[in-house]
Amino acid sequence: MMRRPQRKRGYFLGTLLLVLSLAAPVAVLLGWVLIRAISLQHLAAEHTNRVAVMDSLTRRLSLDALACQHYARSAGDLTLETYGQSGLQTVRYDLEHGVVRRTTADGDVWEWRARRLVYTWDVESGPRGDLLLLHFVEQPPPHASGVLPRTYVVPILLPPSQPAPTATEGGS
């Protein structure tokens, strides 16, 4: 009669140990996958934001390039002479570290920035026009090892830097 509580205790301890030894690795795995899913959702939201910034800048620059008569480029900025609603106006794009700023003569300022997005640009000259290549480099998260930066190169056709007679072109 005296041994019964001890047996009960032993039985419950044994069952608890069995449950813990099987459930602990499963719980750890489940926790890891849940953390991964949550961080992935966060990274996906950041990526979507970067893509939206890229698209917005590309669209704005393409529209300015369509109306552009001639342009000038220095190390960190691009100045476009465009036809707007109020005639010929100067639009200036400044490329700083992590930020692209568009400034017009009437004081309109637009800025594009996103976390872990680096901008560079490059111009290739041709007889019928110049090609502005916008390099968007999406940096990997700081804690991610072995993930390479992803680069998107957006081409934007500009008129030749020296004013020239327009050539006949077709649409795509």
Place this chain on the structure above:
Amino acid sequence: MCGAASSVSVLGTRRSVERRRVWHARRRVGRGFVIVEFLGFLALTLALLVLLTLLIVQYAQVRRELDTRRQLYLAAETALQRMRAGISSVDSEPAAEETPLRAGQTEVQITTTPGKEAWADMTHVQVVARKRISSRRIVEVELSGYVPSASGAVP
């Protein structure tokens, strides 16, 4: 006195044996219930784990494919715009490679045909960009447009 005491003792022993048997039977039933409950919990947790892992893998695949598609579209557009700007010549398109694509390798194939009727002064350029993202999956993007012909279109 002695007879009465022994009958009580025998009765007590019988009761004790009976109680122990009942306790053992209850313990067996209890253990079975706990084990079934635990196995059910384990199965549900594992199913959840597999489902979440599948979700993550599927998401990564879809995202990689979309990013590759975007990069290929931009590569094809760059090739087309280079021709429009006259940086690369319409006539000197690279020959189509017959070698199979390796993983991560990008191939841009350009086909040109002379424009007809209203597009007689132009050249139709078709750019196909391909990239192998896995052993079974190749992402392909096709873009086409008219470009001024190399002869006489440059001012």
